[in-house]
Amino acid sequence: MTITATGAANAYAAVQQLTKSIPDAAGKADGGLGLPTAPVSGPGSFGSMVEKAVSGTLETGRAAESQALALAEGKASIVDVVTAVAETELAVQTLVTVRDKVISAYKDILNMPI
Numbered sequence: 413m414t415i416t417a418t419g420a421a422n423a424y425a426a427v428q429q430l431t432k433s434i435p436d437a438a439g440k441a442d443g444g445l446g447l448p449t450a451p452v453s454g455p456g457s458f459g460s461m462v463e464k465a466v467s468g469t470l471e472t473g474r475a476a477e478s479q480a481l482a483l484a485e486g487k488a489s490i491v492d493v494v495t496a497v498a499e500t501e502l503a504v505q506t507l508v509t510v511r512d513k514v515i516s517a518y519k520d521i522l523n524m525p526i
Contacts, residue, residue: 465510469503476500 476496482488 465507469500469507472496472500472503 479493479496
């Protein structure tokens with residue numbers, strides 16, 4: 413699999429768009445997707461797990477971005493940048509896979525006979 417800077421940038425932008433539709437601590441979502449208005453909280457809740465996963469993916473993307481900027485300034489090696497971008501790509505792919513599994517499970521629940 414070939415990793416390009418454009419692909420990594422697009423993945424990072426997609427993660428940022430994803431986080432815009434997640435409710436904040438006040439329960440407000442700006443994506444207009446009909447998300448719950450009350451926050452789901454608690455240390456073991458599904459909402460906190462998703463929030464941690466998205467935050468971790470964002471941090472990985474920011475680290476890759478800072479490595480790319482450091483490379484442009486001549487302060488980092490290409491190996492560090494490639495490693496950071498590969499980690500970001502893996503984090504985004506994992507997040508997308510989990511999202512797809514959650515959507516699939518939701519659809520399965522909706523299709524269950526009552």
